[in-house]
Amino acid sequence: MPHTVSVDKEICISSGKCVADAPAVFRFDDDELAEAVDPTPTVDDGFLVAVARNCPSGAITVYGGQGEPIDLD
Numbered sequence: 001m002p003h004t005v006s007v008d009k010e011i012c013i014s015s016g017k018c019v020a021d022a023p024a025v026f027r028f029d030d031d032e033l034a035e036a037v038d039p040t041p042t043v044d045d046g047f048l049v050a051v052a053r054n055c056p057s058g059a060i061t062v063y064g065g066q067g068e069p070i071d072l073d
Ligand code: SF4
Pocket: 007, 011, 012, 013, 014, 015, 016, 017, 018, 019, 026, 033, 034, 054, 055, 056, 057, 058, 059, 060
């Protein structure tokens, strides 16, 4: 099962980094808060983790193949 992602819109500060870095995976909603495209496209797992780590507010969670959140530290 591929990785999936989610965005906590309560934490997102609309920096746009994830949307710029991975436009196939993230988009802005009508309030310019990021959200994950559903279903998550198949992209390199390491790339997803790197994008999540680069979120300035830590709003992105990446889930592993079994649905478990991946530790980004
Ligand atoms: S990188 Fe983080 S703060 Fe910036 S738009 Fe994406 S989820 Fe929001």
